[in-house]
Amino acid sequence: MKDGPDISRTAALIGDPGRANMLVALMSGKALTAGELAAEAGVQLQTASGHLAKLEQGGMVRRDRQGRHHYFALADDDVAVVLEALMGVAAKRGQLRTRTGPRDPELRRARVCYNHLAGDLGVALFDALTWDGCLQEDLDGLRLTAKGQAKIDALGVVVHAKGRAPLCRACQDWSERRSHLAGRLGRSLLDHIYEKGWASRVDGTRIVAFNKAGLKAFEEAFL
Amino acid sequence: MKDGPDISRTAALIGDPGRANMLVALMSGKALTAGELAAEAGVQLQTASGHLAKLEQGGMVRRDRQGRHHYFALADDDVAVVLEALMGVAAKRGQLRTRTGPRDPELRRARVCYNHLAGDLGVALFDALTWDGCLQEDLDGLRLTAKGQAKIDALGVVVHAKGRAPLCRACQDWSERRSHLAGRLGRSLLDHIYEKGWASRVDGTRIVAFNKAGLKAFEEAFL
């Protein structure tokens, strides 16, 4: 019964608290330096360096050298999917990190999942697009319909063209236990939200804070 | 940045090769005894017992005492979701267990994911149901439409009523990197396939082997 890929190596990488903290920090989508990640994990730089080497070799993170800085980011969407799924079971087991801080509701409301929108609003967005017939699940996966294409064109959303990443992709949401939209389109929509000034990132967290007008505009546009 | 649930404990549970083997074995959906799982993991019974205690305490497996036997099963769908997601990234990293055996194509074709159908055919089933308007993603999650209800009634599928598990649920597929149908309905459909004699399990693996007539009937009914 030794069929299928070897899970344990990958899981073990996430299984160390320090590395897990780093990965969670990278869920914010921003690339972080080794030093920042060391602080995030609460360890010395040397230790972090070792962790990051392992994560890189395990294909969990990507390294980008810029001068004397090394920037790290999650390798791809799949890694984010795993992390969110893990948060799902961990949350259900009541293994909350310390105590659900005052920020918890905000996190559940709207947060960044690697590079796309998650939480309440992320799920609502996904549902609305599906419901309106903008997205459709077919034999080739999640697909943007002609109607959907027209809609995002009308809104002036610019879709990132580059990368082999799929255009649309479903991603499990740990707080809602439902799907939200990932892939190049998911990323582009979040960028659009930022560009329109509807919301901004709360520094040092994954929270996406919508302002009043922005929320209204977002709801009008998509929901 | 210590927001969200604590991933690392859960991941560490999967991070041990022995425990990972046990969990993968349980992905077959069958409840297995401690002894069988020990063999699966390649360790002595005492060691396995320790592992299983940890897995149970971590909420990954459920224990069912029957006489002097202890039967173990995955705690719920969420655990299966995590395992499949992990297989996804592990597979992409080329961390195949030893060497992709001759069974690998069969696994990708149709296999059991905890208690529902995954692989090529599982994804195709999900797509077809969505495409036909039997399933719909709406504000309350994946939903079985009236049309869908009529269809499964016509086919004589009996839906398991018990349990708090949702009726429909999307589950990520590691080989296809797409969604297939989980939840009570997913389980019921797989049971239906067995009952009709369309397919049977290959012993000691997760493979679901369709026979010629069964495959044809399955395709006619759903695809």
Add this chain to the structure above:
DNA sequence: TTAATGCTTCGGTGAGGGCCGAACTGTGTG
């Protein structure tokens, strides 16, 4: 060049945890 900064590598230490032999609990069987 020299100095400062960011990161990696090396080496030694220590704790955690997987492992198994042996003993114990509990449940069926003759």
Add this chain to the structure above:
DNA sequence: CACACAGTTCGGCCCTCACCGAAGCATTAA
């Protein structure tokens, strides 16, 4: 009852790995 069998608990061994001090590179600044 004795006996076999499934599983748990205990104790000790050993290996892995996270950790950090110190030294070594590489890049930028002065």
